[in-house]
Amino acid sequence: MTCNAAQEAAPGLPAFSVLVAPPDRNAPTEDLPGNAQAMLHQVDSMLVDLASGGEGGSIDLRHTPLTAADRRTLESVLGRGEVEARVNALGLTHVRDTAVAGVWWVTHFNLQDQVLGEFIQVTHVPELLGSHPDDVRGALPLLRARISAALTNPRA
Amino acid sequence: MSKKETILEHLTRQGVSRRSFLKFCAVTSSMLALPPGTERLMAQTLATTPRPTVIWLSAQECTGCSESFLRSFDPAIESLILDHLSLDYHNTLLAPSGEAAEAARIQAMNDAFGQYVLVVDGAIPAREGGAWSTIGGRSAIQLVQECVEGAALVIAVGTCATFGGIPAANPNPGMATGVGELMDQGLIANRPLINVSGCPPVPEVITGVVAHYLVFGTVPELDELRRPKVFYGKTVHDCCPRLEHYDRGEFALTFDDEGARNGHCLLLLGCKGPTTFNACTTVKWNQGTSNPMHSGHGCLGCSEPGFWDKEGFYEFRNPPATPIGDTAAPCTVPQNPLNAL
Numbered sequence: 001m002t003c004n005a006a007q008e009a010a011p012g013l014p015a016f017s018v019l020v021a022p023p024d025r026n027a028p029t030e031d032l033p034g035n036a037q038a039m040l041h042q043v044d045s046m047l048v049d050l051a052s053g054g055e056g057g058s059i060d061l062r063h064t065p066l067t068a069a070d071r072r073t074l075e076s077v078l079g080r081g082e083v084e085a086r087v088n089a090l091g092l093t094h095v096r097d098t099a100v101a102g103v104w105w106v107t108h109f110n111l112q113d114q115v116l117g118e119f120i121q122v123t124h125v126p127e128l129l130g131s132h133p134d135d136v137r138g139a140l141p142l143l144r145a146r147i148s149a150a151l152t153n154p155r156a
Numbered sequence: 157m158s159k160k161e162t163i164l165e166h167l168t169r170q171g172v173s174r175r176s177f178l179k180f181c182a183v184t185s186s187m188l189a190l191p192p193g194t195e196r197l198m199a200q201t202l203a204t205t206p207r208p209t210v211i212w213l214s215a216q217e218c219t220g221c222s223e224s225f226l227r228s229f230d231p232a233i234e235s236l237i238l239d240h241l242s243l244d245y246h247n248t249l250l251a252p253s254g255e256a257a258e259a260a261r262i263q264a265m266n267d268a269f270g271q272y273v274l275v276v277d278g279a280i281p282a283r284e285g286g287a288w289s290t291i292g293g294r295s296a297i298q299l300v301q302e303c304v305e306g307a308a309l310v311i312a313v314g315t316c317a318t319f320g321g322i323p324a325a326n327p328n329p330g331m332a333t334g335v336g337e338l339m340d341q342g343l344i345a346n347r348p349l350i351n352v353s354g355c356p357p358v359p360e361v362i363t364g365v366v367a368h369y370l371v372f373g374t375v376p377e378l379d380e381l382r383r384p385k386v387f388y389g390k391t392v393h394d395c396c397p398r399l400e401h402y403d404r405g406e407f408a409l410t411f412d413d414e415g416a417r418n419g420h421c422l423l424l425l426g427c428k429g430p431t432t433f434n435a436c437t438t439v440k441w442n443q444g445t446s447n448p449m450h451s452g453h454g455c456l457g458c459s460e461p462g463f464w465d466k467e468g469f470y471e472f473r474n475p476p477a478t479p480i481g482d483t484a485a486p487c488t489v490p491q492n493p494l495n496a497l
Contacts, residue, residue: 057192058192062186090179127178134174
């Protein structure tokens with residue numbers, strides 16, 4: 001993040017600005033050691049597990065030091081699939097599958113659209129998209145109440 | 157006592173959906189640097205865990221820690237922490253006063269004896285039987301002694317409660333000290349203790365520790381000063397936005413010189429970042445907006461023992477010869493998911 005704050009001058013004093021700039025993460029990174037390759041091997045291992053009836057797994061991208069080049073590599077290798085879902089729960093969550101079946105990219109945002117968490121999930125369907133069995137059981141009375149209300153007052 | 161409702165039941169009653177709950181678990185797990193997949197365990201645990209009772213005692217303090225805890229988020233966070241934690245006693249927030257307030261504390265302690273979380277902010281003076289700080293005619297040290305007995309976990313919030321802080325500054329007339337020191341001296345019972353130091357602590361650090369206990373019912377990994385490593389494992393300097401200039405040997409010599417304006421390192425102006433372990437530059441302040449070095453001021457070292465007396469705020473000292481933080485770990489710490497609620 002770059003903080004470039006122009007300060008209002010106090011009476012009698014000249015105006016000044018402060019520039020606090022960390023290293024540019026989009027700068028060329030060919031000479032930096034990357035984690036993309038290791039992460040892709042991890043995805044490979046999780047996919048082997050999922051394909052053989054296991055649970056797969058997930059990788060927390062916020063706790064993995066990724067250069068801009070790493071991220072581009074991951075996105076490029078995994079590609080984009082057909083599904084893209086937006087879940088509105090405590091702010092948006094973007095869920096999209098990659099071109100590799102069983103590999104999903106999940107990004108959580110808060111109400112201010114700041115990224116709260118980012119994961120690569122290896123699973124058949126991310127849990128966030130499915131309906132929980134307890135919720136399904138609790139939905140039956142709700143459905144019947146809604147049907148009843150609709151039949152009682154069809155114009156409502 | 158009637159069966160306490162679980163955290164999930166409470167969330168559901170508040171209109172929080174299952175998906176919101178799962179998201180909360182995923183992001184909280186990430187914030188606490190727990191292994192991926194823990195969010196599933198977290199969701200299962202919270203679905204069946206009764207809301208823990210919290211008793212918050214204040215001694216020699218300025219209420220800055222409570223302010224940090226309560227006022228730095230959007231209002232919904234207050235609902236999460238206060239309602240979901242069952243904060244049964246906090247003498248600043250409690251509507252009743254006097255004997256009614258003390259009766260509420262005793263009732264909460266009796267109902268959850270051996271299971272409640274005790275939060276202490278402020279230093280506890282020991283001189284003259286603790287007469288230097290009293291509430292309802294009883295000394296702070298008596299109250300802490302009494303409340304610690306039935307606590308499953310004690311969280312000392314703020315540098316005053318952890319290391320004595322400003323009340324313990326020279327000449328420390330009341331012999332003020334922190335909770336850990338009282339335990340070490342045998343003046344109060346020993347219980348699992350987490351120190352959350354800072355003047356005040358970063359709000360997300362306070363709630364992060366509470367979230368960890370909510371989920372696991374255990375103490376996170378601590379450093380030698382009993383602070384959670386996930387937040388205090390790196391120095392302020394390790395992730396400072398001015399670090400690049402330090403590495404190049406570019407230092408500001410006054411607060412308004414050309415170097416200061418260009419973001420040069422503030423070490424020569426007294427910055428204590430290299431020897432201060434805190435989350436100011438990882439979690440940051442004001443919902444992840446900035447930290448003191450962003451604003452042009454050095455670190456005061458407020459989360460370390462001896463804060464206030466150890467050295468002057470603007471006194472230069474030589475940096476350590478070798479890095480002392482966990483420089484290998486990434487600097488990014490996810491923002492507190494509780495902000496979203």
